[in-house]
Amino acid sequence: xxxxxxxxxxxxxxxxxxxxxxxxxxxxxxxxxxxxxxxxxxxxxxxxxxxxxxxxxxxxxxxxxxxxxxxxxxxxxxxxxxxxxxxxxxxxxxxxxxxxxxxxxxxxxxxxxxxxxxxxxxxxxxxxxxxxxxxxxxxxxxxxxxxxxxxxxxxxxxxxxxxxxxxxxxxxxxxxxxxxxxxxxxxxxxxxxxxxxxxxxxxxxxxxxxxxxxxxxxxxxxxxxxxxxxxxxxxxxxxxxxxxxxxxxxxxxxxxxxxxxxxxxxxxxxxxxx
Numbered sequence: 001x002x003x004x005x006x007x008x009x010x011x012x013x014x015x016x017x018x019x020x021x022x023x024x025x026x027x028x029x030x031x032x033x034x035x036x037x038x039x040x041x042x043x044x045x046x047x048x049x050x051x052x053x054x055x056x057x058x059x060x061x062x063x064x065x066x067x068x069x070x071x072x073x074x075x076x077x078x079x080x081x082x083x084x085x086x087x088x089x090x091x092x093x094x095x096x097x098x099x100x101x102x103x104x105x106x107x108x109x110x111x112x113x114x115x116x117x118x119x120x121x122x123x124x125x126x127x128x129x130x131x132x133x134x135x136x137x138x139x140x141x142x143x144x145x146x147x148x149x150x151x152x153x154x155x156x157x158x159x160x161x162x163x164x165x166x167x168x169x170x171x172x173x174x175x176x177x178x179x180x181x182x183x184x185x186x187x188x189x190x191x192x193x194x195x196x197x198x199x200x201x202x203x204x205x206x207x208x209x210x211x212x213x214x215x216x217x218x219x220x221x222x223x224x225x226x227x228x229x230x231x232x233x234x235x236x237x238x239x240x241x242x243x244x245x246x247x248x249x250x251x252x253x254x255x256x257x258x259x260x261x262x263x264x265x266x267x268x269x270x271x272x273x274x
Contacts (some may be wrong), residue, residue: 012261012264014268015264015265015267015268016054016264018267018268018271018272019050019051019054019055019264019267019268019271020054020055021271023148023149023271023274025148026144026147026148026149026150027148027149027150027171027172027274028140028149028150028151028152028166028169028170028171028172029047029149029150029151029152029170029171029172029173029174029270029274030151030152030154030166030167030169030170030172030173030174031043031044031047031151031152031153031154031174031175031176032154032167032173032174032175032176032187032190033175033176033177033183033186033187033190034156034157034158034186034189034190035156035177035182035183035186035187036156037178037183038176038177038178038183038186038187039176039177039178039209039211039238040153040154040176041063041069041070041071041074041153042074042211042244042250043174043176043209043238043266044061044063044071044151044152044153045061045071045074045075045114045118045250046250046255046259046263046266047061047151047174047263047266047267047270048060048061048111048114048116048118048149048151049111049114049115049116049250049252049263050260050263050264050266050267051116051149051151051267052111052114052115052116053113053114053115053252054264054267055149056115057115057116058146058147058148058149059115059116059117059147059148059149059150059151060108060116060117060118060119060143060146060147060149060150060151061075061111061116061117061118061119061151061153062084062118062119062139062143062150062151062152062153063084063118063119063120063121063153064084064121064131064136064152064153064154064155064162064163064166065121065122065153065154065155066130066131066155066157066160066162066163067121067122067130067155068121068122068123069120069121069122069123069153069155071118071120071121071153072109072118072120072121072123073123073249074247074248074249074250075109075111075118075120075249075250076109076111076112076114076249076250076251077109077249078109078110080106080107080109081120081123082106082107082120083107083119083120083121083122083123084107084119084120084121084122084131084139085122086107087107087119087139087142088131088135088138088139090107091138091139091142094142094145099142099145101146104142104143104146107119111252113252113253114252117147119139119143121153130160130161130162131160131161131162132161132162133161133162133164133165135162136161136162136165136166136169137165137169140169149274152166152170154166158190158193167194167199167202170202171273171274172205172206172207172270172273172274173202173203173205173206173207174206174207174208174209174266174270175187175190175191175206175207175208175209175228175232176208176209176211177208177209177210177211177224178210178211178213179210179211179212179213179216179219179221179224179237180213180219181220181224184210184224184227184228187208187228188227188228188231191203191206191231191232203231203232204231204232204233205232205233205273206231206232206233207232207233207234207235207236207266207269207270207273208228208229208232208234208235208236209236209237209238209266210224210225210228210235210236210237210238211237211238211240212237212238212239212240213240214240214242214245221237225237233269233273234269236262236265236266236269237262238259238262238263238266239256239258239259239262241255241256241258241259243255243256244259
């Protein structure tokens, strides 16, 4: 006798179908919150991993931090340590019909079981000048030849040219925050800025992700959920995961089932906006 699927199994299958649907072309997801420690980098990695594993390849996690970023540090390491600066220096190798997937592998870092690649930002605080909007556009033109989905990590300066350029190229915005008033307040002010600069539709269609601390008894979560539910399309909660909290490179096979399930829900909500 075969039992009918339960509600959880039905929802799981529906989320998988959403993540796997055809987007009809290149799409960019941009993860934002000007406050450090708001969970942007972890969100980028877990979204890229979820899409990579459930859809299969052609997913890039790109650290578009204007200076020193941490995406390359939280990702699994590869045979090289090149960054976006190296790629920008060597863009002539990809001009016109030049450049193949094998050439691109010299600049992106394969994530193995995660089934996606990472394009890291500077890993030196004194690497040089900040990236321009033009530089962002040049790099995006190259990577768009090889990937169907780009998940962009951002820095903390909303006035930076490359931050603004990433927003202009965004198909789906993801707003992250820890379950704290200061993190939520910074995100709310950023949404004000986006609305005032003519990106109201991007804000209304955004997905908000609230990351929980190890102990939730001192967190007043409902007011945060209500505020962002009134301003964005969806609000989801990501549970605490000790592996994420260590700050070490993420080992995807060691993540808890609760974390994997939660980020599948987030990826499904993101997919609905693509």
